[in-house]
Amino acid sequence: MDALATTAASGMRARMESLDILANNLANASAAGFKADREFYSTYVSARTLDANETAGDLSAQSPVTEQRWIDFSQGALTPTGNGLDLALEGEGFFVAQSPLGPLYTRSGDFHIDTRGVLVTRNGEAVEDGEGNPIHLDASQPIEVSPSGQILQNQVPAAQLKLVRFTSPQALSKQGNNAFQLSASALVPIPSSATVHQGSVESGNVQPAETAVRLVSVMRQFEMLQKAMSLGNQMNEQAIQNVAKAAA
Numbered sequence: 699m700d701a702l703a704t705t706a707a708s709g710m711r712a713r714m715e716s717l718d719i720l721a722n723n724l725a726n727a728s729a730a731g732f733k734a735d736r737e738f739y740s741t742y743v744s745a746r747t748l749d750a751n752e753t754a755g756d757l758s759a760q761s762p763v764t765e766q767r768w769i770d771f772s773q774g775a776l777t778p779t780g781n782g783l784d785l786a787l788e789g790e791g792f793f794v795a796q797s798p799l800g801p802l803y804t805r806s807g808d809f810h811i812d813t814r815g816v817l818v819t820r821n822g823e824a825v826e827d828g829e830g831n832p833i834h835l836d837a838s839q840p841i842e843v844s845p846s847g848q849i850l851q852n853q854v855p856a857a858q859l860k861l862v863r864f865t866s867p868q869a870l871s872k873q874g875n876n877a878f879q880l881s882a883s884a885l886v887p888i889p890s891s892a893t894v895h896q897g898s899v900e901s902g903n904v905q906p907a908e909t910a911v912r913l914v915s916v917m918r919q920f921e922m923l924q925k926a927m928s929l930g931n932q933m934n935e936q937a938i939q940n941v942a943k944a945a946a
Contacts, residue, residue: 707927713920719767720913723904730820731806731876732902734770734909769878771867774805774903776895782841783809783817786898787861791890792878794860795823796832799879803862803887805900806876811837817857821874828858843896859894862887 719735726732776786785807787793792803795818802823809825812818817825817833824832833849835841835856842850847859864870869885870878880887 709923710920710927713916713923716916717913717920720909720916723902724906724909724913726875727902727904727906727909729806729875729902730808730899731774731804732904733772733774733805733872733876734902734904736768736770768868769870769872770903772903774900776898777901778898779808780897781808782843782897783811784897784899785809785843785859786895786900787890787892788895789890789892791861791863791892792887793819794826794830794862794887795819795877796826797823797873799873801826802873802877802879803870804877807894808899811835819877821877823877826860828860830860833857833859843894845893845895847894861890861892861894863890863892864888 716737719737723734771790773788776788785793787805787807792805793807795802795804802819804819806820808820809817810820812822815834815837817835819825827833833856835849836851839851841856842853843859844850847861848855849857849859864880864885864887866885869881871881873879
């Protein structure tokens with residue numbers, strides 16, 4: 699495959715990966731606690747395409763690739779709901795929930811009380827208190843949550859939400875659309891001083907209009923690369939025909 703076709707094909711693949719990321723971000727823009735995925739671009743230099751006359755700066759030996767996906771943990775907007783079990787975090791931190799795979803960390807605070815009287819996430823995972831235990835509440839009694847995460851019922855402390863943060867949040871990997879797990883065993887969560895807002899949820903940190911514009915832009919880039927590859931194939935076909943005519 700010639701250099702033009704190789705570069706165009708690599709560029710198309712990188713744009714396809716970007717389209718997947720942007721489409722997923724746009725689809726989850728309204729999901730509580732959703733954190734957008736971003737990407738780094740880089741240039742891959744193939745050792746096989748380098749010879750004594752080529753250098754790493756030669757474009758014929760380079761291919762654009764999506765080097766790395768990363769999670770944007772920036773703050774999302776706080777949306778009032780009026781539901782006393784909806785909690786939003788302002789600042790750096792996560793709620794902690796229990797799952798069969800280990801602790802889950804989430805910014806999605808749309809909680810409810812299940813039939814056992816346990817405070818759970820939307821997916822049914824038990825929310826942890828400061829000691830790492832499930833939080834038991836009386837669903838028939840009013841619930842108040844302080845900015846520090848203390849839960850009160852009838853003015854009596856009932857539990858303390860466990861709030862944690864990480865010195866390197868990029869060590870977290872997504873589990874679903876709004877929960878995370880720790881992928882680096884050496885990293886330990888530390889207490890968070892994030893502020894809890896009762897009666898609100900944190901919206902996804904995706905800007906729908908900006909994301910839609912980027913989506914259209916990447917699609918146009920993909921189409922241009924398709925045309926470049928088609929043009930390269932036509933040029934190669936024409937060259938072969940000319941060589942055949944000259945040899946006849």
